[in-house]
Amino acid sequence: MGSDLVLGAAIDGGYYLIGLSRFIPELFTEISWGSAQVFSQTVAVAQSLNLTTAYLPPLADVDRPEDLPIWEQIQKEC
Numbered sequence: 001m002g003s004d005l006v007l008g009a010a011i012d013g014g015y016y017l018i019g020l021s022r023f024i025p026e027l028f029t030e031i032s033w034g035s036a037q038v039f040s041q042t043v044a045v046a047q048s049l050n051l052t053t054a055y056l057p058p059l060a061d062v063d064r065p066e067d068l069p070i071w072e073q074i075q076k077e078c
Helices: 038-048 065-077
Strands: 005-010 015-020 053-059
Touching: 005 038, 015 038, 038 053
Parallel strands: 005 053
Antiparallel strands: 005 015
16 A cells, blocks of 8 residues: 655755645644745644654755756756
8 A cells, every 4th residue: 555645855845746645734733834944844734643654865945036047057957
């Protein structure tokens, strides 16, 4: 059986991907959105709900236009 939650940590403290086996609204409340604590707060909520969680490798995400050079560099390396 799969996990209840799949999270991909972003290097800025958020996450670039969240996958759920069902809608779990508690994962989206009481989170300091836009802060470096988003990932850790989400993990804490998941643990308090006893959710099985799978983690993907950390990656950079694109939140703002100034984040785009990160992805341009990654494309050059591929």
